Amino acid sequence: MNISVTTTAAHRLREIAETEAVDLQDTMLRIAVVPGGCSGLTYDLGWDTTLLPEDHTMVVAGVTLVLDKKSRLYVDGSELDFSDGLEGKGFHFTNPQAARTCACGESFGL
DSSP states (O other): OOOEEOHHHHHHHHHHHHHTTOOTTTOEEEEEEEEOSTTSEEEEEEEEOOOOTTOEEEEETTEEEEEOHHHHHHHTTOEEEEEEETTEEEEEEEOTTOSEEOTTSSEEEO
């Protein structure tokens, strides 16, 4: 699995963890792809302390990322970034596998 996290996104993740009193030694960032949005699939990010047998983990900039088997296939080769500009504040994925995306950038399709 190959996912990159920009310096900006990694910094923001650590800031959020500190603000929410999340212990990054015991807590992982779960990245999931779930049905939804106008293009069919959407990304879901959340803190998680449970590791399932089929999960894959990797550590990026001090944050452990965890993905289930299906989500790994959808996000392989993607980059997670954070933006607070005019085009939308929040975390955004650049996914080379996405054949289409919605206008707001919140969902994608293959």
